[in-house]
Amino acid sequence: MTLATTLSVRTTGGCGAEIEGVDAARASDAEIDLIRETVFQRGVAFLHDQKMTPEEQIAFARRIGPIVVNRYFPKSERYPEIAKVEKTAEQTTNIGGGWHTDHSYDEAPAMGSVLLAIQTPPSGGDTLFADMYAAYDALSDGLKDTLSRLKAHHASAHVFGEGSVYAKTDQAVLAGHKDVPEAIHPVVITHPDSGRKVLYVNPAFTTGIVGWTREESLALLGFLYTHAVKPQFVHRFQWRPGSMAIWDNRCTWHQAMNDYHGHHRLMHRITLDGVKLS
Ligand code: SIN
Numbered sequence: 381m382t383l384a385t386t387l388s389v390r391t392t393g394g395c396g397a398e399i400e401g402v403d404a405a406r407a408s409d410a411e412i413d414l415i416r417e418t419v420f421q422r423g424v425a426f427l428h429d430q431k432m433t434p435e436e437q438i439a440f441a442r443r444i445g446p447i448v449v450n451r452y453f454p455k456s457e458r459y460p461e462i463a464k465v466e467k468t469a470e471q472t473t474n475i476g477g478g479w480h481t482d483h484s485y486d487e488a489p490a491m492g493s494v495l496l497a498i499q500t501p502p503s504g505g506d507t508l509f510a511d512m513y514a515a516y517d518a519l520s521d522g523l524k525d526t527l528s529r530l531k532a533h534h535a536s537a538h539v540f541g542e543g544s545v546y547a548k549t550d551q552a553v554l555a556g557h558k559d560v561p562e563a564i565h566p567v568v569i570t571h572p573d574s575g576r577k578v579l580y581v582n583p584a585f586t587t588g589i590v591g592w593t594r595e596e597s598l599a600l601l602g603f604l605y606t607h608a609v610k611p612q613f614v615h616r617f618q619w620r621p622g623s624m625a626i627w628d629n630r631c632t633w634h635q636a637m638n639d640y641h642g643h644h645r646l647m648h649r650i651t652l653d654g655v656k657l658s
Contacts, residue, residue, distance in 0.1 A: 387411060389418055389425075394615040395511035395632060396424035396625075404624060405436040412443045415626060419444070419492060420573040423632035424509050426617055427624045432496060434459045434648065441494040441650040444626060448490055448653035450483075452540045452554050456648060465495070465647040467638070473549035474638040474645070479510070479609065480584030481629045482651060485536035487563050491654035492628045497619040501643035507617050507625065508609075510633040515608040516568060516579040524577075530567040531590040532581050532601075536560045539584060564590060569657040571630050578631045579608060580657065608633065619647075630657065 386401040397418050402411050404427060418425040432440065438461050441447055449455075453463035453475070467474045483490035495507075516524070537560035538544050547555035567589070569580040583605050588597035617625060627634060 387414065389414070391422065392426065392615045392617075394611065394613055395422070395509045395514070396426055396615045396617070396627075397422040398426045398428075400428075402427060404430050404440045405432050407440070407443070416444060419626050419628045420571070420631075423511050423513065424615075424617075424625055424627035424634075427626075428620065428622060430496065430622050430624045432624075434462055437462065437494065437496055437648060437650060441652065444494060445491050445652040448483075448651050450649070450651050451559055452557060453649065454553060461650055463649045463651070465636075465649050467551075467640075467645050469642050469644050471550045472641060473546070473551045474636055475551060475554065476634065476636040477638045478584050479508075479582060479605070479633045479635045481512075481580075481582045481633050483629065483654075484534040484565065484580070484582055484585045485561050485563055486654075487561070488656045489563070489565075489654050490629050491652040492626060492630075493652065494650045495625045495627075496648045497621050497623045498648055499644055499646040500619045500621055500623075501640035501645050504637060504640035505619060505643075505645045506637045507619070508635045508637065509615050509617060509625075509627060510609050511613045511615075512579045512608065512631050512633065513571075513574075513576055514613045515604075515610075516577055518610075518613075519579075519607070524568070527567045527579075531564050532567050533562065533564055533587045533590060534585045535562045535587045536585065537562075538587070565657050569630065572655055572657070574631070576631075579604065580630065581605075582633055629654070
């Protein structure tokens with residue numbers, strides 16, 4: 381895919397696409413359209429060497445979609461729209477270190493995120509992205525038919541509530557919240573922008589299949605979770621300061637690697653608002 385400018389889109393293995401030749405802070409309307417379309421079709425767009433002030437990141441994100449403020453992440457001092465995804469040299473727990481898709485516990489889950497690398501460790505700190513279009517497409521027709529009739533519970537309390545997983549770590553600032561929404565979504569959704577079918581459950585926030593026992597739910601979800609991260613569906617993205625990923629939560633999972641103890645990693649994340657899924 382190319383525009384009349386020098387901009388080019390190169391599919392990255394497993395998931396996503398890298399866009400070269402775009403200055404996101406000064407992008408034309410046609411370039412923004414192409415970034416949005418890449419995100420909707422490939423799940424995530426990767427850009428490098430972006431020089432952006434916080435104001436420019438906010439303005440860019442607004443051109444991709446409306447912003448929603450994450451309830452739990454620490455905010456950047458002057459910009460509530462920007463969440464700080466940070467692990468200091470002293471901390472041992474990172475944020476987003478397990479496979480997940482953001483805000484699936486909301487009735488209208490976040491559409492996506494715009495994550496900008498501010499400080500990266502000398503090595504490590506990559507993010508894995510998995511393609512839930514491809515994971516769904518690779519299932520048998522029989523299982524697709526069964527999944528098409530199922531709904532799943534999604535919850536936030538066990539991750540961000542009182543006594544939740546983060547509470548026992550050095551990222552405890554993320555825990556202890558009373559505002560802990562839950563939602564029910566179809567296990568297979570139709571992506572609101574691409575119209576394609578997507579597998580929409582995730583290991584962090586999906587707590588069970590509606591009408592099934594916990595044991596039954598764990599068996600099915602366990603199979604789907606193993607299937608969904610087969611190497612052919614996953615891309616590993618290496619950051620450097622100025623790298624940016626714009627991802628679509630409806631058709632991807634992501635996981636931040638925690639393999640750089642003793643070094644500081646700081647990312648600025650803006651979350652984009654979404655719609656109810658069906
Ligand atoms: C996140 O889950 O938003 C964090 C991703 C990352 O830090 O790479």
